[in-house]
Every structure is written in C-alpha cells, then in structure tokens.
Amino acid sequence: MSIESSPVAWPELAAFVLSKELGDGEIGSPGGARSEIPLAAARLAQLTHAPNLMIITSAAGFVANSVGKAPAPLFHSTMDYRNIYAGTETVLNFMSVFNTPRDWFFAGGLQVDSFGNLNMTAIGDIKAPKLKGPGGAGLSYASSVARRYFIYMQQHSKLSFVNKLDYVTAMGYGSGPGDREALGLVGGGPALVFSPMAAMDFCNVTKRMRLRSVHPGHTVEEVLDNTGAEIIVPEDVPTTALPDAETIEILRTKVDPSGVLQNLKGAR
Amino acid sequence: MSIESSPVAWPELAAFVLSKELGDGEIGSPGGARSEIPLAAARLAQLTHAPNLMIITSAAGFVANSVGKAPAPLFHSTMDYRNIYAGTETVLNFMSVFNTPRDWFFAGGLQVDSFGNLNMTAIGDIKAPKLKGPGGAGLSYASSVARRYFIYMQQHSKLSFVNKLDYVTAMGYGSGPGDREALGLVGGGPALVFSPMAAMDFCNVTKRMRLRSVHPGHTVEEVLDNTGAEIIVPEDVPTTALPDAETIEILRTKVDPSGVLQNLKGAR
C-alpha cells in the first residue's frame, strides 16, 4: 500500500510517527517548519500513550495538556492565539520560556548532514547566497539543551541531505561520537529525522544517520538516490507503520477535527 | 526649636527631608532599614513636587503612583500586600525588578565610612562576629546601578560612623574620586546620609562626606563628638529645615493617615 492510496495523508503519518517518539511525562516544544505536524504529534501523544506530556508552544509560552478537555482545532501556527483554547494551563512570561525543561523539540532545516547537523543560514556564498534561509531561530539554543530532538525535513533530495553543510547553524553530533560532550552541550542530540520518504535515526556507536523505515510507496533505492549524505542502511529496512483505526479516529476527531493536516499543501 | 518640641516627629522630618531629594519623573525604590520612612518620603514627593515619580516597592515588584488616588495607610513593610491599594499600577515579575530604572534607592547599614561605603555584613571577626548583620541584601547591586542613593542610619555614633569599615558590603566612593569609574560602576554613588542628628552630603571634588545640616535640638559639636569618620564641616551649617504646615497636612492626611511615622519607636 502506498501513501497515496493509504487511509492517512502524509502529514498525518508524520504526526503519528513523531507522536510515538514522545514519552509520558515529558515536556517539549513543537515548532520548526510546518509546526502543525509536531503540534498534532504532541497532542496525539497526550491523547493516546502520554497523558502527562506537557506542550510548550515555543515562543508563545502557552503550556498545554489536552487530556480531558474539549477538542480544539489545530492551527497552522504555534503562535496562534486560539491555542489558548487547546488545554493551555499556564502562560509563561517570555524569559521563562528559556528556563523550562525540553525533553524534546522539533527542528527543520535547509540542509542536514549525516551527523544531524543543520543549516538554516544560507545556501551558497554568505555574501550573496543562492538561498538565504530564515536564520537560526532558536535551533542552536534548543539543540544544545534539549534531551533529544526530531528533525523534520520538508524535502528529501540530494540538496537537502548532504555530506557537508554550507553552514552549520545548529550542531547535531558534530563529526561523530564525543563531539557534543567535548563542547559541553548538555542535550543529547538529534534522535530522529523524518522526511517525505523515510524515517532515519542515529547509530548509537557512530552517531551517523541510519535509515529506520521507508514510507509506504517509497523504496530504499529511491531514498538513497535522493540522499546526498552518507547514511547507514541496515539489511532489513521495514516500511513505516501506519496508524491503526483507533489512532486515526483520535487524530481526526480530537487532535485535528478541522482536517488541517489532510489539507496541507502536498498532503496527498 | 528642638525636634522634641517641634510639630513633627523625627521620622516625619526624615521623610520630609528625603522627599525633597526626589525629582519629578524619577523612578526608585524605598527599602532598607525602616522602610516606612523612605516609602513615606516617596509618596510625599509624589503628592507635592514630583507627581510623575514612580515607586518600585523593592523586592515586592509593585510599581505605584499615588497621585489622584484615594489615600492608603502607610505600612511598616514595602512587602506588605496592602501596598497594592496605594496606587499600584503594575506588578513586575520578580526578575523584571532588576531590569528597571533606579534613579534612587535607600540603603541602611551597620557602619558607614566617610566615602559612603557601607557595612551590613558584620562587626568583628567574621568567624565569630560581635554582631552579625543581616547580610548584603541587594545593597551592592543597587549601589552599583542606581543613579544615586540615600543612606539612612538609625544611630549616629562613633560605632556607626567610622573611618574604616570592618567589611565593605556596598561600595560608595571607595577611597575617593575616580574609584567608581575605574571599576565600571555605572551608578553615581551615595548622595545623602541621614541620621537622627544630621544630614550629610558628599563633596563633589573629594567625594568625602560633608555635614549639610543639623537637626533641631542638635549641634555641630554634638554631631562631631558622635562621628568616628572624618567628615567635612563647612563654616556655616544650617539647621535642618522643618516642613511647612501644608506639607505636614499632606503627610498626615494622605501619606500616613494612620500615624505610623509618629508612633515609630523613638519617634519623639
């Protein structure tokens, strides 16, 4: 079954896979590119296996838990005021946003390399870049303190998965094991990379990116043809599991009742 | 006329003299020893010559202006919740208390020397002090940033006005001109010292304490007999001016309607 013919849209699959990464009692921030997806992932986790998970809506300082609350629509932005109705229990003063735990956060990037380092700065010569990125946002901060984090890449291509970044905006595992510790980065580094084709994690020993699963409708060969970074490919790479009917039901009735994920550009 | 026979109690005189030091539009914090007096001074200033003066009640983060508001009683402590009724317009989050202007603040001390340096730490050997003071509070912080500050000494004696402090808790003018600048202290240093006997300012050139006025009922000789610090004594030292009837009226009906200052221990 390909994703095109699957019962879930591609952003729904992303939200589902990411939600399974989030543990009960954890505290984290959605955000990054396409923040609808991580926000949905976190709410889905709360309403399934992680009822004590707390969401901090990044720079908007809303701290929320949806369990036992009336369903609220999903919005495109974590800064949307209406997130106040999605189980917000505390509004942090802005500086306190940076004084709170991050068991995880979500990052995006123009480029990622095989050690999970990210470029959000620019492609090409910085003085006249081919593509000027939006900037570092809080990526370097969050990647330095968060217990772990998830990278969401909007495209899977040889231009976005590369062996050498044009610029390092946020450090993942640097050039391998021990680099984070040597620099005193207290956070654990990236845990998962999610793209339209596949999910990748990192080898515990080498800290190199490793193909974890390929989404329905895609193949290992296709992923490698579109990956410029040297990644580890295990002998058996499973297909990314789809959510069961009950989870889809929760996603569509409680997390995203207005169907924002299904209607995202390129969702199908 | 001596202070004993004067129409004002001694803490009222202190509040009056200190209020005259405060300029319109300024922002500052009462606090320090006997905070009723600086709080009354600041409110009196608001209700007389400084209607745009804003009071920050030190560590309690209440920002207040009494102009045009119903009179509220004066309380012994700037941390008393009831100060909320004394024209409080903003409650600062605690860390913001340290991000706000200080045109002035009030300090107390166990000892002061002739350059306005203060000891709040201890008298005697620090390992077994004769008198352990309450500690530095926020004196060193505030004295480093405030545009100027006022020192309120509860006693005027050779033990409290000394040439050499047992410990420097907050730096005034150090050992003279240029010392603050050399250390990068952006605040201007102490402006006035007020004691039960006299008011003292600091010579612009030498930064040494200088007798400015002697309170009714006291003499220059008496002040010097009770001062262990070497201070400048001008040829003519006036008597500290008493408030006029109108000011006393404002003080007693609007600033301190319940007579807290008149009933302070040792007020008469």
Place this chain on the structure above:
Amino acid sequence: MGTRTSKLSSIDLALDGLEDGQTLIIGGSLFHNKPMFLVREIIRRQIKDLIVVSVPQASIDVDLLISAGCVAEVRVPYMGFEYLGLAPGFRKAASDGKIRVWECDETHILAALEASARKLPSGIAKAGVGTDVHRLNPDLKLVKDHISGEPLTAVAALKPDLAIMHAAAGDKYGNLRYSGYSFADLMVAEATRQGGGKVVASVDEVVPNASFTKDPFRTNISCMLIDHVIEAPYGAYPCSSHGSYQFNEAAIVEYLNASKTEQGTLDYIDDHVMSVPSHDEYLDKHVNLHSLIEAKAKTYVD
C-alpha cells in the same frame, strides 16, 4: 499637588530623533502585535540604513522596511512568514548583498538585550557553540566560561535607539496591557529604556488609569518604561493584536504576491504606505469593517 504628565503623543513627537543609521527594535513576533502603523510611519519618513532588531520572529514588519529601502542590517533570529513561506524582501536583499545579516540564535539577541536591561556589559549563551555563527558574526565571541572553562558565546549589551511595539490597551501614562501573549515586548522595553533609548507604543485603545490600578497583576508593561503612547486602533493591521483580533492572512498573502516582482513591491509600498499619509486614511483605504469583525471572531473557537 501637581498632576501627572500625559504621554499621549503625536506621531511626529514620538518619532522625533529617529535618524538614519540608528538601531530600531520592533516588538511582537511573526504576525502578532507588530506595530505596523509605526512601521509605515517610519517608511513614510524615508529613514535609511537602520539596524533593525526583532526577537524571536519578524515577518511583514521587517520585510516591508527592507523592501522600502530603510534597512542596512537585520538582527532577527527568524525572518520569514512561517507556513506562508519565506520573506521575499529579506531574501532578495540578502542575495543581492544590499543588507548585512547579523546571523544569530534567539538566545544571542535575548542575552544582549538582557545585559542592557541589567546594565551589564555583556551576556552569555550556550547557543553557537559547535556552529559557524562566530565566523559569520564577529559580534558573537566564542569564550570560556569564567568558572568551568567550557566554551560559550558572549555578546555585548544591545542598546536600541528606539523601540516600537503594539499593545491592545494603554493608559495616558504609558501602562500597557495585552489581550494575548506579549512575546518579548517587556524585555524589548526594559533593554531599550535601560540602554538609554526611547520606547514608543501604539495601542488599539486608550483606557483609564483605573483600569490598571484595579488589576495591576494584569499590566504587562509599566508606564515607567514607556516614553510615548499613540492611540492607533487596529494599529497592528494586517498583523494581529494577539487575543484582540487575528492577523489577516489574505492581506499578508497579498504582500507576498506583490513582492514577487520589483514593480509589485513598489506598487504595494505606494498603495499601502506612501499614498496614505495617516493611519485614518490607511484604515479607510485598506481595512473594511467586515474583515475586522472576522478578525475579532477568529480569536475564538467554538
């Protein structure tokens, strides 16, 4: 007894002293609480070579200033339109080498602002360690921690000349209250005021001082940090006044579409800024009552 001085100001008084080359900091974030009325006024005055700062995110506010030729340097951790795309004016000017980009993380700007607010010479952040940012931005210095010796980033206190921000309500003395989130506006005001700069706030509505004394825990920014208050209803339009009215997505997309060509950008600036010399005229020309009713309604969910 004297009376308190009103800080209700004309726009001319509020922007008096703003000069080419100064450092301007803008409150709000992304599409929210952006003082767009004040941004348009600055463009109309054709101020040049500004160093523009905003944290954590800027969108149409800074992008419009860039497109209008007011900006020499951008200090914004995230310049973009989030789910609506990248920032067209910023991208083009950066690619053409027409602006300097002060590369940074949120925490670098915040550390620099906090240092100013606390009258400290510099601030520190862990962000930047292990990245290229120190090479790209020499104002960010890779240092060793005073105690542990581990690598950190140090940054000098940032003292803006002028801060502009937008709140839902203010009184004539300058107390400000937001309906929704106030983002970094308090820190922006603290850093600017403590650094010796001027703080100007537009508000949707001027309310009595008693509105603040009756619930001072709700005051977001104290009057002591504010120099000028200007009543500008819907002064954040087309951005939101967070919690009071939603941003107008269509109006922001209109800007993005216009920005696809140079002529489109010029026409947009003429239509939305230069040809409407006052806020009233701007509202008359570009904001209809129906969209405001909708923008208010969009702050709720069923």
Place this chain on the structure above:
Amino acid sequence: MGTRTSKLSSIDLALDGLEDGQTLIIGGSLFHNKPMFLVREIIRRQIKDLIVVSVPQASIDVDLLISAGCVAEVRVPYMGFEYLGLAPGFRKAASDGKIRVWECDETHILAALEASARKLPSGIAKAGVGTDVHRLNPDLKLVKDHISGEPLTAVAALKPDLAIMHAAAGDKYGNLRYSGYSFADLMVAEATRQGGGKVVASVDEVVPNASFTKDPFRTNISCMLIDHVIEAPYGAYPCSSHGSYQFNEAAIVEYLNASKTEQGTLDYIDDHVMSVPSHDEYLDKHVNLHSLIEAKAKTYVD
C-alpha cells in the same frame, strides 16, 4: 486514552530523599509565602547540615531551621525580621561559629539560580565589585567581562536538591496560583527543576484544573516544574500567604521573644514543632479561628 497522574502527595512522599547535607531552597520572602508547614516537617525529621538558600529575604523560616540545628550553611542575602529586628537564631549561630554564612548580594543568588534554570555553567553580576565579598566568599569569583574586560562577579550555577514553597491555590497536577506577589518562587522552581532537584509546594487550597485553564495568564507556576503538591490550609502560618491572609505579627514576636534564651528557643521548638506531629494538630494547638479571620481582613484596606 490514559489519565493524568495526580501529584497530590503525602508529606512522607514529598520529603522522601531529603538527606543530611543537601541543599534546600525556600520560597517566599521575609514573612510572606513561607512554607512553614514544610519547614516544621523538616525540623521534625531532624535533618542535619543543610545548606539553606532563600532569596531575597528569609526570617522565621530559616531562623527556626537554624535554631533547631538543621543548618550547616546559610545562603540568604538578607536574614532578619525587618521592622521587628534582627534574626536571633542566625545571629547567635553565626557569632558562635556554628554555621557558615555564604555572604552575598541578592543578584549573586539570582545569577546562580538563573544559570541553573538556563542550563548555563555560571552567571554574572556587577554586585560585589569594590567590596569585600570575594574575600569572604570564595564561591564568588572576581572576573573580567568577556567583551569589555571590566570587573564582574561570576558565580557557578546553583542546583538545589529540594525546593519548598507555598501558594494560595494549586491543582492536583501541580499548577500554582498566588493571590498576591509570588516573589522569587518561579525562579526557585525553574532553577531547582532544571538543576535536577525536586520541587514541593504546599497550597492553602486544592482547586480544579479548570480554574487554571479558564485563565492561564494567572497561573504563576506551571505544573511541569512541580513534583509534589500538598494541601495545607494556612500552611504558611504564622507567615502570610500573600494576598490571602496576613502574617501574624504577634506570633512572630512570640518567636522573637522566646528566642532570647536558649531554653526559650528549645521550648518554642518543642511547643510549635516537635509536640505537634501533624499540620492539623499544629493548627488545633496554635491557630485560632479569630486570628485567621483577622489575618484575612488585614489583606484589605478601607
């Protein structure tokens, strides 16, 4: 769908893990929001050699712990009873060399807590420059600013093992709301949680979670920072729960008077702590309804 876990705890569970020699930080300031019920519980457990921290001010909370022999080191910028006098237990123990005093300014403790909250190795303050504090307290290091080179004080991140605080209201998940000022409690919770320690709050009243969702701007401390909540009505007594009930001045003076002699101190501790094994018994023995009505009334003015 799972359900959320309640953090409503027994006192035994809440204080589990507290050991001799640990670092204890106490919320509130002076006579306000002091978690006196928890302080008494710690004394009853006869914990020794604590490093006790409180900022900006401590009074009967820390003084009682000292007099009861629980304290090895005091890290409090101001230890005293303000207009009621100096701190008797602290003064005596300091003069007798029975406790170490970590001399400091408010901003030293705050910089150390903020460093912990932000997961930074150290913090800086201008305070201390030009004073004797670096000589008296070697944990405060006189350093040169990374950028300007000017002298500053650096201090390592402070990571308490246990924080105790008192709020007016809390829900079973740990969200806290104060009626009046919350002083440094938010920073205390942030620093302790981020530093790996445990945060315990007593509340006068447990309220429904909906009480927080209906006005989340009023929540002072988020449940994500709190490990245990204990309902203890009048748990701050004889101190205030700021804005809910006033401190009982006579009861505090009673402590000061008792502390004039060694026997008086012992008797006080026996009477107010050791002889009353539970909060209910404490309230029955030492708090009468009339004084509570008065304490409530004293939070208003006419």
